Amino acid sequence: MNKPHLTYAQQVVKLRDDKNLIIHDEIYCQEMLCKIGYFSLIGGYKKPFRDPMIRKYIGGTTFDDIIALYNFDQKLRSLIMEYICVIERKFSNAMSYGFCEIFGEEQKYYLDPVNYKAKNPNEVTKLISILSYNANTNTEHDYINHQRSTYHNVPLWVLLHALTFGQISKMYLYAIPQIKSRVCRQFTNVNQHELEQYTKVLVLFRNVCAHNECLFSFKAYSEIPNTLIHKKLNISTTGGHYDKGKVDLFAVFIAVRYLLSKEDFNDLKKRFLQLLREYTKSSKRITEGQLLEYMGFPANWKSIGRYCKI
Numbered sequence: 001m002n003k004p005h006l007t008y009a010q011q012v013v014k015l016r017d018d019k020n021l022i023i024h025d026e027i028y029c030q031e032m033l034c035k036i037g038y039f040s041l042i043g044g045y046k047k048p049f050r051d052p053m054i055r056k057y058i059g060g061t062t063f064d065d066i067i068a069l070y071n072f073d074q075k076l077r078s079l080i081m082e083y084i085c086v087i088e089r090k091f092s093n094a095m096s097y098g099f100c101e102i103f104g105e106e107q108k109y110y111l112d113p114v115n116y117k118a119k120n121p122n123e124v125t126k127l128i129s130i131l132s133y134n135a136n137t138n139t140e141h142d143y144i145n146h147q148r149s150t151y152h153n154v155p156l157w158v159l160l161h162a163l164t165f166g167q168i169s170k171m172y173l174y175a176i177p178q179i180k181s182r183v184c185r186q187f188t189n190v191n192q193h194e195l196e197q198y199t200k201v202l203v204l205f206r207n208v209c210a211h212n213e214c215l216f217s218f219k220a221y222s223e224i225p226n227t228l229i230h231k232k233l234n235i236s237t238t239g240g241h242y243d244k245g246k247v248d249l250f251a252v253f254i255a256v257r258y259l260l261s262k263e264d265f266n267d268l269k270k271r272f273l274q275l276l277r278e279y280t281k282s283s284k285r286i287t288e289g290q291l292l293e294y295m296g297f298p299a300n301w302k303s304i305g306r307y308c309k310i
Contacts, residue, residue: 008033015042015063020056023063032067044214045069048286048294061285068283072291073216075275080252081209083268084202087259088165090186091199095172096157098182105155107135116174127170134162165206169199189258194225198255205252217294220247229254232307233298248296257304265305 006014008030015021015029023029032041048069049061103109111132116124135154139145141162147154160168172183173196180192187195200222208218223246236243245251253272257265280288292301 006038011038018056019050020059021061021063021066029063032063036070040212040214041066041070045073047217048290065283065285068279069216069286071282072275072279073214074212075278076272077209077212077215079268079271079275080205080215080249083256083260083264084165084206084209084252086264087202087255088168088206090259091165091172091183092160092163092168093157094183094186095168095175095179096155096160098179099156099171099175101182102176102178105153105157107154107156107159110156110159110171111135115176117176118174123170124174127167127174130163130167131159131171135159138162165199166203169196169203172196172199187259190225195259197222197225198259201247201251202255205249216249216291218249219296220251223247224251224255227254227258229257229304229307233300233303235298244296244298246296250296250298250301253297253301253304262305269302269305 009026011033012023012026012029016023016026045066046057049057049065051058099110103115109115111128113121113124113128116127118124134144136148143158144154144162147158163171172180175183177192180195184190184192184195190198201220201224204220204222205215205218207213208215226242227245230242230245233245235245245254253265253268256268276288276291279291289299292299
């Protein structure tokens with residue numbers, strides 16, 4: 001049966017009476033449900049507090065505990081998005097530089113399927129269709145309109161500002177080896193295939209951040225490559241696959257360690273630790289260790305800064 005529509009007041013009653021959630025201020029609870037939404041707030045953040053067997057909250061859990069986790073996740077999204085965007089910008093610039101270094105600045109080259117390589121030619125056709133639309137038709141961006149009307153050409157380094165990280169990563173995926181090699185020169189700790197794996201995962205996490213979805217427990221359907229970090233931290237394996245740091249938030253931390261400078265990573269680590277401290281002060285229902293477990297962090301994760309591929 002479909003779930004019936006409930007007023008905010010009825011949602012409060014359901015949480016209090018049916019789900020065993022302690023609500024100290026029902027007016028505040030209604031305001032938060034109105035502001036965030038029942039599905040986004042309760043559906044996204046109930047798992048650490050709920051007994052799955054009886055589908056009710058563990059005794060003593062309050063609405064404020066859920067809000068505290070939501071607020072932590074909101075700040076976490078902003079932090080992770082910031083560093084993914086730094087990687088995206090660096091990757092985008094490396095892609096345009098490498099492509100133009102080989103083919104030149106005229107748009108006819110990035111719109112020519114001959115300059116790509118893919119197992120499925122239809123994928124290249126889809127990509128070029130997107131590139132062509134943005135270069136020749138889309139009028140949303142003044143900088144592209146200016147290039148189009150003044151020079152009758154939109155260089156790739158201009159066009160990439162109008163593309164998503166996912167679209168740019170597809171362009172890299174279908175690029176010829178000579179271009180991939182040039183892009184990888186800007187990411188000295190990874191090879192061409194590893195960079196492809198990293199960007200696939202980062203695109204998925206970026207989308208979670210951009211769409212305000214639950215981040216702390218998110219698991220991607222793609223995975224980053226095995227690294228020296230996994231080995232040095234002695235991360236456990238199941239069936240030959242690492243249990244942590246592949247599809248979870250810790251995988252993003254590994255990506256930052258490999259794709260950006262050590263200074264960037266140390267800054268991310270410092271700010272992340274501050275978020276953890278703020279959260280543990282605001283709620284005692286989940287320990288720092290339990291929260292790190294949800295995010296895929298091993299107990300010795302702080303040693304990550306010592307290891308990187310040479």
